[in-house]
Amino acid sequence: xxxxxxxxxxxxxxxxxxxxxxxxxxxxxxxxxxxxxxxxxxxxxxxxxxxxxxxxxxxxxxxxxxxxxxxxxxxxxxxxxxxxxxxxxxxxxxxxxxxxxxxxxxxxxxxxxxxxxxxxxxxxxxxxxxxxxxxxxxxxxxxxxxxxxxxxxxxxxxxxxxxxxxxxxxxxxxxxxxxxxxxxxxxx
Numbered sequence: 001x002x003x004x005x006x007x008x009x010x011x012x013x014x015x016x017x018x019x020x021x022x023x024x025x026x027x028x029x030x031x032x033x034x035x036x037x038x039x040x041x042x043x044x045x046x047x048x049x050x051x052x053x054x055x056x057x058x059x060x061x062x063x064x065x066x067x068x069x070x071x072x073x074x075x076x077x078x079x080x081x082x083x084x085x086x087x088x089x090x091x092x093x094x095x096x097x098x099x100x101x102x103x104x105x106x107x108x109x110x111x112x113x114x115x116x117x118x119x120x121x122x123x124x125x126x127x128x129x130x131x132x133x134x135x136x137x138x139x140x141x142x143x144x145x146x147x148x149x150x151x152x153x154x155x156x157x158x159x160x161x162x163x164x165x166x167x168x169x170x171x172x173x174x175x176x177x178x179x180x181x182x183x184x185x186x187x188x
Contacts, residue, residue, distance in 0.1 A: 001036050001037060001175070001178050001179075002022075002035045002036045002037070003019045003020060003022070003023040003024070003036065003039070003175070004023060004025065004026035004032070004035045004037070005019070005023060005025060005026060005038070005039040005041060006026050006027075006038065006039065006057070006077075007025035007026055007027055008027060008043075008048060008052070009047055009048055010041040010042045010044075010048070010075075010076060010077075011041055011043070011161070011163065011164070012025060012041045014041075014161075014163035014164055015041050015074075015163045017163070018168055018171040019037075019039070019175070020175060026038065029057050029059065029060035030060075032057065032060035032061060032064055033060055033063065035064060036070065036178045037069060037070045037071075037072070037174065037175065037178050038064055038069065038070075038071050038072070039071075039073075039074070039077070039174075040061075040071065040072070040073040040074070040076075040077030040080055040081065041074055041075075041076070041077055041163070042074050042075030042076045042125065042161055043075075043076045043077075044076060045076040045079040045080055045085075045090065049080070049090065049091060061093060061095070062095070065095060065154060065155060068154070069154065069178075070154045070155075070156070070174060071095065071154065071155050071156070072157075072158070072171075073156070073157045073158070074158045074160070074162065074163065075125065075126075075127055075128065075161060077157070078157035078158055078159055079092060079128050080092055081093050081095045081096045081155060082094070082098050082099065082157065083095075083096065083099065083134070084098075084099040084100070084132070085099075086099065086101045086102070086131065087101040087102045088102070090102075095152075095155045096134075096137065096151075096152045096156075096157050097134025097136055097137050097152055098130050098131075098132060098133055098134060098150060098157065099130070099131045099132035100128040100129065100130055101128055101131050103126050104127070104128055104129035104131075105124050105126070105127045105128075105129060105159075107126065108125070108126055111123075111125040111126065111127075112124050114143055116142065116143050116148060116149070116160070117141060117142045117143070118141065120141050120169060120170060121162075121167050122143060122148060122160035122161075122162070122165075123160055123161040123164040123165060124143075124161075127160060128159050129146065129159060130146065130148065133147055133150060134152070136152050137150050137151065138150065138152070140156075140173065141170075143160075148160055149170065151177075154177055156173070156177070158170065
């Protein structure tokens, strides 16, 4: 499996440590074209959009999903993947049928840790909230009844930071999806 983490901004190093050995930092569209799995880390979504402008990376992410690859966005990465962004509205990739509200859990000083349903640890830092989940989206984890980890096909989004804990189960779910996608492709 070839895995990478978009390394333009945010805590990409923590995601690299959470993925299987050999995962790489990714800064170009060409690098994404060689991957099976791409993680879009947290950071600041408007800054990320500015850095991505004209890079071809958004198109490369779309090609990755179209050819059977897996994408996982956390916090700002989830905002980039969403179908709709509010608070304020901004452009996004539209790869997962959710509506997110930016910074909806509050400011930096309102950051917190929580135990999610099921028992995943969650670290929320200026986190978005998922306000709407489309009919094809599966909710994988909740906090106080709200969806915080979702999946639509091979696209995953988390409003929290699983990479900032020692628990690797969330990354394990995403990595397992790569294997499932490969098996489905081989069966065709």
